[in-house]
Every structure is written in C-alpha cells, then in structure tokens.
Amino acid sequence: MNRTGAKPKVMLAMSELFTLLPAEEEHRHLEFARIAEAEGIEGLFVSEHVVMGPSAGALGRPDNPRQFVMPGMQDPATPWPSPLIKLAAMAGATSTIRVISAAIIAPLRHPILLAKDLATLDLISNGRFTVMPTVSWHTEEYQSMQIDFASRGRRLDEHLAIWKTLWEDTPAAYNGEFYQFANTFFAPKPDRSRLKIWFGGMELRPSLLKRITSYADGLFMGFPLSEDNKALLDLTMAAAGRSADELEIAGWLVPSFPDGGPADFDATLDAQLHTLVSQGCDLIAIKPSNFIDDPNGMAAFCRHVLRRIDGMF
Numbered sequence: 001m002n003r004t005g006a007k008p009k010v011m012l013a014m015s016e017l018f019t020l021l022p023a024e025e026e027h028r029h030l031e032f033a034r035i036a037e038a039e040g041i042e043g044l045f046v047s048e049h050v051v052m053g054p055s056a057g058a059l060g061r062p063d064n065p066r067q068f069v070m071p072g073m074q075d076p077a078t079p080w081p082s083p084l085i086k087l088a089a090m091a092g093a094t095s096t097i098r099v100i101s102a103a104i105i106a107p108l109r110h111p112i113l114l115a116k117d118l119a120t121l122d123l124i125s126n127g128r129f130t131v132m133p134t135v136s137w138h139t140e141e142y143q144s145m146q147i148d149f150a151s152r153g154r155r156l157d158e159h160l161a162i163w164k165t166l167w168e169d170t171p172a173a174y175n176g177e178f179y180q181f182a183n184t185f186f187a188p189k190p191d192r193s194r195l196k197i198w199f200g201g202m203e204l205r206p207s208l209l210k211r212i213t214s215y216a217d218g219l220f221m222g223f224p225l226s227e228d229n230k231a232l233l234d235l236t237m238a239a240a241g242r243s244a245d246e247l248e249i250a251g252w253l254v255p256s257f258p259d260g261g262p263a264d265f266d267a268t269l270d271a272q273l274h275t276l277v278s279q280g281c282d283l284i285a286i287k288p289s290n291f292i293d294d295p296n297g298m299a300a301f302c303r304h305v306l307r308r309i310d311g312m313f
Contacts, residue, residue, distance in 0.1 A: 001233075002280050008277055009043075009283050011042055011100065012287070013046075013288070016287075016289070017029075017287070019066045020292065034093055039302035039306065041302055044087075044098070045100035045102040050080070053141065057074055063257070064260060068254065068290075083101050084101065087121060095126075097128065100129075103132040104132065106156050111163065112186070116186070118131050119189055123188060134199075158176045158177065161176070162174050167189050170187075196248070200221055204229055204232055212237070213240035217246070218249065250282070251285065255290050261293075265308075288301055
C-alpha cells in the first residue's frame with residue numbers, strides 16, 4: 001500500500017477495446033504489449049466472461065461506446081477471448097512487462113486444471129504473472145456452464161485452498177464440499193515468491209477480508225479506499241499476523257465523457273491522480289480506449305501518460 005505518496009506505476013486494460021480495435025484484430029494486442037513494454041508501462045491486464053446471456057444487456061448501452069460497460073449494459077454478443085491464452089501470448093511477445101488476469105472467474109473451472117494453467121503462466125512468464133480470481137455477477141453464465149450460481153463464493157474459497165495445497169504439497173490431498181482428491185502429484189509448481197494473487201470487489205465484506213488475509217498479495221478494488229477502509233485493512237491484516245503494507249493497491253482512472261468523443265486524459269489525470277495515491281494506490285489502471293481512437297497512437301499515448309505522471313511527482 002502506498003503510504004508515502006510515491007509516484008504510482010501504470011497498468012493498461014487490454015479487454016473491451018472495441019472502439020480502438022475491431023474484434024478481428026485481436027492479434028494486434030500483442031503489438032500493444034510490445035509497445036507498452038518498450039515505453040515503460042508496468043503491466044497489462046485482461047478480464048473475462050466465458051459466455052453471456054440476454055440479461056447482460058437488459059439495462060441498455062452506454063451513451064458513449066468508449067465508456068466503461070457496467071453489469072446489465074453489455075452486449076451479450078461481445079467477444080471475450082480466453083484470458084489465460086491471451087496473457088500467455090503477451091508474455092511470449094515480451095520479456096519484462098507484467099501480465100495480469102484481472103479477473104478470472106474461478107468457479108467456472110475445475111480447480112486442479114486452473115491451478116495447472118496458473119502455475120504454467122508463472123513459469124513461462126518468468127515470474128511476471130498476477131491472477132485475480134473472482135466469482136462474477138452474471139447468473140446466466142453459470143447456468144450455461146451448469147454450475148450453481150449461489151455457491152460460487154464457497155467454490156472460490158475451495159479453489160484457493162486447493163491451489164495452495166497443490167502448489168505446496170507432494171502428494172496433495174483435499175476433502176471439501178465440492179472437490180475431493182487424494183494422493184495427487186501436481187507438477188510443475190509455480191514459484192510462490194513471485195506469483196501474485198490479487199482480489200477485487202465493491203466493498204470489504206467479511207468473506208473478502210478473509211480471502212485477503214489468507215492469500216492476497218494485492219487488491220484491485222472497484223471503489224475508492226476510504227480512511228475507514230484502510231483502517232479496517234490495517235486491523236484485519238494485523239490480526240492475521242500480516243501488514244496491509246504488504247498489499248499492492250490498484251485503482252482505476254475513471255473519465256467522464258462530455259461529448260461523443262474520447263475523454264480528456266489530462267483533465268482526468270489532474271482531477272484524480274493525487275486522490276488515488278492518497279487512497280493508497282501503487283498502480284493506476286488505465287483503459288486506452290477511453291482516451292484514444294487510433295490504434296497507431298498507442299506508443300504516443302503511453303509516452304504521454306508516463307510523462308504527465310512524472311511531471312506530477
């Protein structure tokens with residue numbers, strides 16, 4: 001957690017960039033990854049849905065297609081490439097930039113298979129991978145996958161316990177509500193000193209706080225961390241024998257759109273950056289398609305972002 005007002009690093013969203021690149025040019029995200037790395041961006045992150053149902057768009061669409069798309073305002077036919085395959089390709093196209101799965105809907109997968117994919121990404125990225133497991137909000141997604149929506153939180157908790165067991169024990173065993181196995185040899189194992197686990201959410205609920213104290217290396221929250229939130233994190237982490245200072249904190253730069261075009265990056269940064277830093281953010285998440293429409297302008301955009309932040313510290 002940023003306690004000193006230090007200059008934050010930048011990570012870029014590489015999902016839902018359809019006003020910047022059409023879906024059939026998904027391969028150019030690898031070009032974006034190389035550009036971002038060359039310009040000094042800290043990380044790239046990808047979110048996901050596996051499938052979507054009609055209710056995903058029940059509330060209509062944003063006034064500006066560049067805006068963040070909230071639950072209930074998403075076109076159900078939106079393309080969602082497989083996040084781990086995409087991140088693996090980005091890792092292979094680069095050598096230093098972090099690749100971040102923010103987020104992946106863990107309960108839609110079997111925990112042993114997902115643990116294998118995460119371990120492999122740690123190894124092939126040479127320690128640049130971060131995963132943020134979540135449960136998502138879309139009931140029809142669970143229905144299509146024939147997985148009970150109401151139990152998704154408990155399933156996530158079993159995933160986390162199973163990952164830890166598989167990554168540490170040989171042989172491994174687990175006996176839970178949803179998953180059971182014994183005498184299981186799992187390899188390769190990731191390097192847990194470098195594979196980071198983040199969590200996100202809209203509030204610090206008891207279930208989230210328990211996951212944070214047990215497993216978290218960082219938080220990517222969907223709301224500002226107030227002084228009360230930070231105090232709660234301090235108290236909860238201390239009670240678990242940890243310090244909230246261990247946690248990386250990431251926060252969104254969220255623009256407004258006064259007209260039908262891209263948002264004003266400089267105005268957004270001036271209005272929000274120091275507030276995000278005061279809330280403890282070590283990393284600032286930026287979605288390029290909020291601010292630019294020309295994919296050939298990605299390098300110039302990255303340079304401008306970092307130059308402007310440098311000038312504010």
